[in-house]
Amino acid sequence: MSPSGAEVIRQIKSQIDEVDPSEVNSAVSNGNGSRPVLIDVRESDEWDAGHIPGAKHVPRGYLESRIEGAVPDRSANIVLYCASGNRSALAAHTLQELLGYEHVDNYDGSWTEWGNLVDVPIERG
Numbered sequence: 001m002s003p004s005g006a007e008v009i010r011q012i013k014s015q016i017d018e019v020d021p022s023e024v025n026s027a028v029s030n031g032n033g034s035r036p037v038l039i040d041v042r043e044s045d046e047w048d049a050g051h052i053p054g055a056k057h058v059p060r061g062y063l064e065s066r067i068e069g070a071v072p073d074r075s076a077n078i079v080l081y082c083a084s085g086n087r088s089a090l091a092a093h094t095l096q097e098l099l100g101y102e103h104v105d106n107y108d109g110s111w112t113e114w115g116n117l118v119d120v121p122i123e124r125g
Contacts, residue, residue, distance in 0.1 A: 009086050016092045018108035019079060025120055027079070028052060036077035036103075039070065041091045042111065046083060052114060053121045060087045063094060067101075074101045081107035081114070 003011070027035050038055035040047055047057045056070045060082070071078060078101060080088035088106050095101040107114075114120060 009089060012093045013085075013089050013106070016089060016096065017105045018085075019105045021107075021109050021113055024052070024079060024081075024107050024114070028054065028121065036079045036105070037071050039067075039078060039080045039091070040111070041080055041082045041087050046111070048125055050115060050122045050124050051111070052081065053123045055081075055123075060091055063091050064099070067095065067099065071101070074099070075103065076101075077103045077105075079105045079107050081110040083111050085110040 024038075028038070035054070038052055040051050040055045040057050041060040041063060042051075042057075043059055043061075044057070047059075051057070058066050058070050078095065080091050080095075082088040082091075085106060085108055088110060092104045092106045095104045115122065
């Protein structure tokens, strides 16, 4: 029997690296050049409602065709996020296993948690 979608996501999450909100907030606030490339894989309406400052928008449905335009360097440090961490986990797996990106993290908690944190920056539109 084939695994369920939830089982596939659990399996993928066990194979990828995840970062917590404090690490992402620190990276966003860090001006010393070590900031990772933040990629928001949510849909356009979600992006327009608010996103982490400095993030690049590459919707999950267009990831394979648009990621090289957003992050041409496959050795760059990348942090992916979505609303709950599931789409970004799938995207992290795709970037590492299929497209050869070397340093990819999934933001554990993702936008839902970020949006509920106090005193973190949010951009709109």
